[in-house]
Amino acid sequence: MSNFIWDAERKTRTGVAEAVFCQGKSNSDLQAIVEHNLAEQKALLMTRLSSEQWATLSPEIRQQLDYDLTSKTAIANLEPIVQSSKQVCIVCAGTSDVSVATEAQRTLRFNGIEAPLIADVGVAGLWRLLDNIEQIRQYKIIIAVAGMEGALFSVLAGLVSAPVIAVPTAVGYGVSADGQAALSSALASCAPGVMTVNINNGFGAAAAAVKIVRQYT
């Protein structure tokens, strides 16, 4: 039997539906969690669910889950989108950051917020970012996803009046292989109003955005 204790009350208390972080969990624990959830027809978000883990789930369960390989997330019993107005925009520096950015996008959708993903607008090609800046300015919260040197965070925060939630990614090599360089850039930003979450934590950035939106809508 699993050691997992189900927390049905979390959404009531903290405003965000519980998600299951799958990395490092055993196959039997994962199977038990999903079965429990589907039996109770609850909404379920699974993050960091590798394709290997996904393959071990039983066919009946896989049929009821919407799995996305890019973001390594699975969703069950998605609630209808309730936020159609322009709340959150996800901006991402390079092709390799798309996986983390999509984790944020799917987490937002799971919590009822549809958010566009504007990809490949890193600062090395500043004109690409400037071409999209008017669209980005229409949103109330910006989630910025970038690896390597993470210059996107400061540049964006200097161009928009919305708060910027930075998601540093472990994209790069040498001094940026582990995402530490991008994380330091987010923390040391010369532009006020940048907040950051852990490296690769697209889920956490989305959860924070959901909490902000829920306070005001």
Added chain:
Amino acid sequence: MSNFIWDAERKTRTGVAEAVFCQGKSNSDLQAIVEHNLAEQKALLMTRLSSEQWATLSPEIRQQLDYDLTSKTAIANLEPIVQSSKQVCIVCAGTSDVSVATEAQRTLRFNGIEAPLIADVGVAGLWRLLDNIEQIRQYKIIIAVAGMEGALFSVLAGLVSAPVIAVPTAVGYGVSADGQAALSSALASCAPGVMTVNINNGFGAAAAAVKIVRQYT
């Protein structure tokens, strides 16, 4: 003459009035900045203004500034408070974190938001935090200030539905002397919805909160 280029337009562009980070600036640069500002009757916030730097400013200028030793901030031409509703609450773990917490409080006030400071509610005395939790829950954004192991960030985020902006402080010794332990706790928090700013960056947390409030009010 100073190398400083004045940025009159910043508030229009980014939603936060410019503040002057004084640490490491020469006395002559500081004097020039304040004189320019007072002549134009602009609002001015100076952060990390040490008592030594403060003492070198001319008496005429000091008379026109509201200097606070605890937070090492000076304010001129404060605009009237425009946010009286319950927007932001500052929660702080120990007596030694009050300096950074007050920097956040003064920055909020400078931007028109009055925020209470609930001090000395670290997790070693959990009952003190629980005694205050209902009051804290009345606010839309929580700024949490803590040094040492920074456990306050996760505990708070598990108790409230508001987003938590963590400010790790360089309070402690040994492994926490430089604030890195508290920073790591904010980033690695097991509670979703915690965002963080740089170590001791009370100003930055307040600037982010101002940006959020401005989006929705």
Added chain:
Amino acid sequence: MSNFIWDAERKTRTGVAEAVFCQGKSNSDLQAIVEHNLAEQKALLMTRLSSEQWATLSPEIRQQLDYDLTSKTAIANLEPIVQSSKQVCIVCAGTSDVSVATEAQRTLRFNGIEAPLIADVGVAGLWRLLDNIEQIRQYKIIIAVAGMEGALFSVLAGLVSAPVIAVPTAVGYGVSADGQAALSSALASCAPGVMTVNINNGFGAAAAAVKIVRQYT
């Protein structure tokens, strides 16, 4: 032939029976150690024994060992439990910490102490911990196992009068991937009376608890 020199006298000298740390040891060394022990009918605890290593041991030997996959430990010739009173309680933050917590539990059992394992009481769901706190308070020594930001250590130490032995785990990603964030939290705890052992060292925490119990019982 193996380079291993058997230390029959260790238990007499230090109060803890010798355990074999298997990680990085060759299969032939492991086989020789177990054979020697079984021949002499001595109690034996093997830690960090991977399923791959386990599979290379001869069938006759495997039959005489009690192997547990979760904790990666094997035990032979277990002595009867001699401590039935409430000495040690193991508290663990998340599902992913159970492996390390079980290593502690099995080490205690090997040394004659039966300890309960209270799992999934991390601080993000503080009410789960508070629901169990009266039970935890009945024990003389608490072993707390947590990864990510390790806030559990300080919260527990503020709630109980027993000494807390912290076991930081390498559970998490980004800044907490290697357990350093949880380790720093244990060391920098704002609550007096927290002691810590190495990352993932469930064995070490149990050994320390055994030494304490042996001094007083």
Added chain:
Amino acid sequence: MSNFIWDAERKTRTGVAEAVFCQGKSNSDLQAIVEHNLAEQKALLMTRLSSEQWATLSPEIRQQLDYDLTSKTAIANLEPIVQSSKQVCIVCAGTSDVSVATEAQRTLRFNGIEAPLIADVGVAGLWRLLDNIEQIRQYKIIIAVAGMEGALFSVLAGLVSAPVIAVPTAVGYGVSADGQAALSSALASCAPGVMTVNINNGFGAAAAAVKIVRQYT
């Protein structure tokens, strides 16, 4: 007025009387804390009280405190020693570690435990340690204080059956200047049963020892 909130109940809850960590506190906060305590005739332990801070306290207050320059501690209203049996022994590697060791000794005394301090028994002169080992073996808990490479922790733990609480100190230069080398040695000890506290945290080691003793006596 001070931000300090007095915690009269702590001793009841956690078994250790509250101590005031003075480093980084303002002179006015310190003065207020001591005045409050003396007025209520409570026992008070102040740690990391520098001679500069000590000098700023009012003469009336200084008269009622027992200040010790080596350990930078002050004690008021000391309770009579209640533990005369052989509970805790402090062992310290070099002359430069005596300051931290004395902080532990004074904290123990404040909590009613008299503990001997065996100094200058570092492993470079192993015979000095071996000369004292029989005396050390008579105690139930050993607090070991060492800087530089911290080899004392492992050597001691291999020689005694009592649990060893390691206090790494920031004694040394180059790679050991900040105490990190000694801390790593405590954590990575090849001898089971070593627990550690933060660098220079003589107070914390003593608090942990007090908690253990209180559980069993």
Added chain:
Amino acid sequence: MSNFIWDAERKTRTGVAEAVFCQGKSNSDLQAIVEHNLAEQKALLMTRLSSEQWATLSPEIRQQLDYDLTSKTAIANLEPIVQSSKQVCIVCAGTSDVSVATEAQRTLRFNGIEAPLIADVGVAGLWRLLDNIEQIRQYKIIIAVAGMEGALFSVLAGLVSAPVIAVPTAVGYGVSADGQAALSSALASCAPGVMTVNINNGFGAAAAAVKIVRQYT
């Protein structure tokens, strides 16, 4: 007598006149070096010459040196400027970086290259940088000086075709206090063609630029 061995041949061999790095040198060594140089009427550049060190030099010597407090450099027997064409441009992010930028500017002048310094064009105010970009594009080599998160390096390298030599500065606090965040940004830049020198090494960046210019002119 000084341990210093004079290296008259260095300029011939490496293309850059020798400079004296004064930090950490004794007053008597400094005095001997300058005396030797002035007696031989050689050009001399002294870097990291603090105002305290400057004050200890004899009045006769101080009279023959051109000392600049901002850059902490002194120059004697300056050769006439030989490069009037547009070779090197120095771009600097904030007011606090001016000291390091001026060290680069003075080193270039000492080697016969006059370079403009465009200050306070950090990326938080991107429009200030864009206002100056056409002027910057007229130069063959760009020296970029920035602290905090060092986003300027990547943004500049994406906007100009000239090679960018990055000089990270120890400007900031928390994670950027020591210049490591800016250094990582220079190394991990997503824009090809960024090279970097050590933190605060305005001299080194200028020396590299001199070597490039000397190869081609």
Added chain:
Amino acid sequence: MSNFIWDAERKTRTGVAEAVFCQGKSNSDLQAIVEHNLAEQKALLMTRLSSEQWATLSPEIRQQLDYDLTSKTAIANLEPIVQSSKQVCIVCAGTSDVSVATEAQRTLRFNGIEAPLIADVGVAGLWRLLDNIEQIRQYKIIIAVAGMEGALFSVLAGLVSAPVIAVPTAVGYGVSADGQAALSSALASCAPGVMTVNINNGFGAAAAAVKIVRQYT
């Protein structure tokens, strides 16, 4: 469909043709990028293209690419060499650095510069370097590639008048396993005029050299 946005204008803006960094990119993205390029008959450089990734490309595409296993680079539609004069020389310390050095060499060739590679001239055999120094001195820019302790950078910079672009490599073990020791040596070099790029970044060093050559030829 791929998230990749093609940047046809980059060469015009920054002087270096766009290269595709393949590490971490999906097979479908890679296939799409190459197809697009070949259809438009544009020059293409792919770096960090592993043999596994190479094998997944379609046979028609592999036929049109020149793949080099040592450097893990592929080139299509190479322009004729336009720089025949002695511009850039690559010097490399050990056999294990040849992979990174060849990445630089192929990047230079892709940009029209033929550069010799002088291998295995590390400082442990100083005479081998001295035997080649006259040949090296004939070039205007030196790219130096070295792992382990990276002493080659300083020694070379002291022997030639050309600027040295250092490429630290992750060659070694223990303290130099990740290239950090060589990187520090490049940054802390006692010889003026050393610039560095990220660990293993042969491409970046070549891109910088191309930018320099383009400015002057």
Added chain:
Amino acid sequence: MSNFIWDAERKTRTGVAEAVFCQGKSNSDLQAIVEHNLAEQKALLMTRLSSEQWATLSPEIRQQLDYDLTSKTAIANLEPIVQSSKQVCIVCAGTSDVSVATEAQRTLRFNGIEAPLIADVGVAGLWRLLDNIEQIRQYKIIIAVAGMEGALFSVLAGLVSAPVIAVPTAVGYGVSADGQAALSSALASCAPGVMTVNINNGFGAAAAAVKIVRQYT
């Protein structure tokens, strides 16, 4: 063809015959190096030669090499032992350190020095070390091999008058997983006369010992 340049003169210049560090070298380079050597009947030592690499060498070559799996070394054309007197003794802390210790032992043998290996005498069982100390004291140079906390280095250096060459090993987990804890212990040793080499560098320690012996015999 290989990039390897043969260095026939090294032994003459530096007193140690050249060894080939195989880690990271391609199979074709390794094959070429051995063929060249055997053709010229030179002595050859190969270190870090994995069993996978070993298997790729041609059968004719493998026949002429003496390969040892524990130390991952291969030797050809071994010269007769010339040092029979008691020069070097290798002491090693745990079973897991034997691999590195044997690399040292085989390197010594390759250079004509026969050295005993005294294994499993870590400080957690101090009596085992003391049982062997008289034998160890008969040698002129001690090579000490230890991982985890590396306490052996200081203890040994305090017990013998011979110089101690420390070889920290990457044996352990958590803070000692990469050998950094043992390395710091060697560097910060409280016992004078400890010198250290890189983590796992058994070859380097032996090479240093050979150089010392050659100076005096």
Added chain:
Amino acid sequence: MSNFIWDAERKTRTGVAEAVFCQGKSNSDLQAIVEHNLAEQKALLMTRLSSEQWATLSPEIRQQLDYDLTSKTAIANLEPIVQSSKQVCIVCAGTSDVSVATEAQRTLRFNGIEAPLIADVGVAGLWRLLDNIEQIRQYKIIIAVAGMEGALFSVLAGLVSAPVIAVPTAVGYGVSADGQAALSSALASCAPGVMTVNINNGFGAAAAAVKIVRQYT
């Protein structure tokens, strides 16, 4: 009274006379140690004795000590030099390393070995080192002292057949400010036979050299 326990037997046991490391010791402890020593007419070496500490010793004691400000060492009752043959040579990279190099030189002299100091032969001016190499080759042991990137260690070890004891120094700024870059270079040296001691540990290098010399003479 002092906590210091005198160790008269150390020289007999370990071959090196005891030295007193003064940094961090109180003035009363220092005074007591010297008085004890002079009363017994023993030889005494004090290291890291700052000029402030020196000034606090009583005039009678200062008269009997030979204090050297550069190396911050004091010596009493020096034994006559017994080693006049060419045993140890000290080589030092820059002017700023002379302080540490002199600590080594004075420690050798205290132990009866006269060693020359060849200063300012860093690798940036390789010809200066080569000019002195024949003299250096006449010695049996080389102590090399260098800060910044520490390239001297590898270059020297490739040029001489004697063993090289590296002393990294905290000379430099940015990445080399704390001596870590030079330390890594010593450990990662591509030249076999380099051993290293802690940063700035001139005393330790000399002690190791003394131990070697004593074994063979």
